[in-house]
Amino acid sequence: MTRIHSLMTGPAPLLGENPGRRETRDDYWRAGGYRDLSPDVLFNRVNAAGLRGRGGAGFPAAAKLRAVRASGAVPVVVANGAEGEPGSAKDRWLMRARPHLVLDGMLRAVDMTRAACCYVYVADDEAADSMGRALAEREPVVPTRIVRPEPTYVAGEETAAVRRINGGPALPTAKPPRPFEAGVDGAPTLVANVETLARIALLATRSQIPDSLLLTVSGRGLEPELVEAPVGTSVQALAYRADRLDTPGVLMGGVFGGILDPRRLATALEPAALDAAGSALGCGAVHFLAPGECPVALAADGLVWLAGESSRQCGVCVSGTTALARTMTSVVAGTAEPDDLARLGRWSQSLRRRGACGLLDAAANLAASVLRTFGPLVETHLDGGCPGCAADRTPDADRFRVEPPTVRTTSHPVSAPR
CATH class of the missing domain: 1.20.1440.230 (NADH-ubiquinone oxidoreductase 51kDa subunit, iron-sulphur binding domain)
Incomplete structure (x- = not known):
């Protein structure tokens, strides 16, 4: 079973106060989430923080937001939680345990880019169910749909996500164009990793957050x-x-x-x-x-x-x-x-x-x-001189898979939308 641990000297901003239990909308609200903040103020915070994408490529988040916002057309936002990388469990855990943190970040990306719709792109059953419940607990202000690719390595590549959302297979396409130029239905599209979006949501609750991994x-x-x-x-x-x-x-x-x-x-x-x-x-x-x-x-x-x-x-x-x-x-x-x-x-x-x-x-x-x-x-x-390798050794390609930590779900009544 995968455990959870913090090496932070203070609060762990992403793990939160109770990482073993799924955070409800009311939990998230009480912790300071979903508060009003100008999109321009938040964009400046993202830029000042030097936030980079956490899906693997490390591209500056503010540069992506700026490119989509300046496109002159009505954009689309995609929360990318496909997580096909071997040995990684962080994105699935975030969507299972802190779906409202991810959802808040996605909606703030919608505000910053002036997008007309968004998609949650997720291959994991439990994570998809958790995000679906979060959407029911706090209905977004723009049309939002969950799209399910097959759980493969290439499905998480940004052009593969766009292709799957457009009704095709979750397979990469040649570039250019990049999704920020022409993505879902030809619209400029922000494809952002769910951890990146979670960090954007954290920056909306405070002007600075601990720089963590x-x-x-x-x-x-x-x-x-x-x-x-x-x-x-x-x-x-x-x-x-x-x-x-x-x-x-x-x-x-x-x-x-x-x-x-x-x-x-x-x-x-x-x-x-x-x-x-x-x-x-x-x-x-x-x-x-x-x-x-x-x-x-x-x-x-x-x-x-x-x-x-x-x-x-x-x-x-x-x-x-x-x-x-x-x-x-x-x-x-x-x-x-x-x-x-x-x-x-x-x-x-x-x-x-x-x-x-x-x-x-x-x-x-x-x-x-x-x-x-x-x-x-x-x-x-x-x-044949390596003592650690048997001559008849069979490759073990499954050794890299890691399951996310267990997340308990507690039923809470959902109060009227705020």
């Missing part, structure tokens, strides 16, 4: 945790709490951030420091290897998972992810040749930015991180 921490043999921590917390602090200071590697950002060198545990969880370490925070998923586990085998599992999640629209993605997964798996099995390592090195560079979405980039990043950080260990596999 919502992280999903997991690993084989660990009880997963949803952790709220200050920005700048070190990876080492998470490893200490998980009793994994002797970890042989840390898979960062779902799979997009690659495997962090265990000698870099002192790295701060903030973009510049992680970039300097050759990694990235992405969706905030942090997966610690257990002592004795092989980072090369972990990479093979990740590449097999990514190959299976390919939407199979781009030939380069189908062939690229398949080749990376097959070759890394043969390395783990001890059946690869020296030329295979050279091919892995070339592919990890040449396949970047060649697909319609970030899946192929994630695969290239993962392979590159292993070759860069664990080169000697990779070479020991050529003669």
